[in-house]
Amino acid sequence: MFIRAYLRASTSEQDASRARGALDVFAAERGLRIAARYMENESGAKLDRPELFRLLADSEPGDVLLVEQVDRLSRLSSADWIRLRAEIDAKQVRIVALDLPTSWGLATPVDDFSARMFAAVNSMMLDVLAAVARKDYEDRRRRQAEGTARAKAAGLYKGRPENKARNAAIATMLRDGRSWREIMDATGCSRTLLAKLTRDLKLGKSGVPE
Missing domain, CATH: 3.40.50.1390 (Resolvase, N-terminal catalytic domain)
Incomplete structure (x- = not known):
């Protein structure tokens, strides 16, 4: 066992x-x-x-x-x-x-x-x-959606800020040829975020100088 x-x-x-x-x-x-x-x-x-x-x-x-x-x-x-x-x-x-x-x-x-x-x-x-x-997940999502709707109606909603320092570090690791597994273990980022940053890097949107 x-x-x-x-x-x-x-x-x-x-x-x-x-x-x-x-x-x-x-x-x-x-x-x-x-x-x-x-x-x-x-x-x-x-x-x-x-x-x-x-x-x-x-x-x-x-x-x-x-x-x-x-x-x-x-x-x-x-x-x-x-x-x-x-x-x-x-x-x-x-x-x-x-x-x-x-x-x-x-x-x-x-x-x-x-x-x-x-x-x-x-x-x-x-x-x-x-x-x-x-049920707890659905209740939290509902409350978040209601809160976001109220904030948008009041002109206060700004969205989640990007973690630019972390994303730049991930982009640098991608340029260095590090594997996805190494990057996720080192930074704790999700596979979804890593896929997005990989795509942005290919399109020249990473924010990290060539």
């Missing part, structure tokens, strides 16, 4: 590694070692998350997918959550979340009966928390 930690942040400005310490402590308290960590800056409302699916591809039956909170794994719609759960179940991966105490028993070897009981309870609780996470 391998413990594979999944760390996710929603935007390129956020630190995907923020929860690493908490996951390390959780594992150490149980005498476990995290075999690999998978970090990405992608929305939990998207099913297309390369690092999450790389984790699943690397996993063997019985491995543990360790997350800080269930919403780090999913803010998906019901249909997409069912698809992700089917993928996880097909790989026979155990989901352990720090905010889901019923899952903690899956992180250590137990007898077959206990394992089945833990799995059954955990499956139900996962579905509940995934639904709650989705």
Whole structure:
């Protein structure tokens, strides 16, 4: 059994590694070692998350997918959550979340009966928390949209400012021939932002002198 930690942040400005310490402590308290960590800056409302699916591809039956909170794994719609759960179940991966105490028993070897009981309870609780996470996501999006509409109506909306220093550094790394994986690991940027900056660089819009 391998413990594979999944760390996710929603935007390129956020630190995907923020929860690493908490996951390390959780594992150490149980005498476990995290075999690999998978970090990405992608929305939990998207099913297309390369690092999450790389984790699943690397996993063997019985491995543990360790997350800080269930919403780090999913803010998906019901249909997409069912698809992700089917993928996880097909790989026979155990989901352990720090905010889901019923899952903690899956992180250590137990007898077959206990394992089945833990799995059954955990499956139900996962579905509940995934639904709650989705509702929280939709509520926040609705409130943000309402706030933006009010700000625009009042002539106060300016949009999110560009992180020019970070984007210039990324453009420089692209010019130096660094791989996307190296750049994402070094800067914490998302694949979507990196694709945009790569496209801008090709069009001469990077803001970095040739």
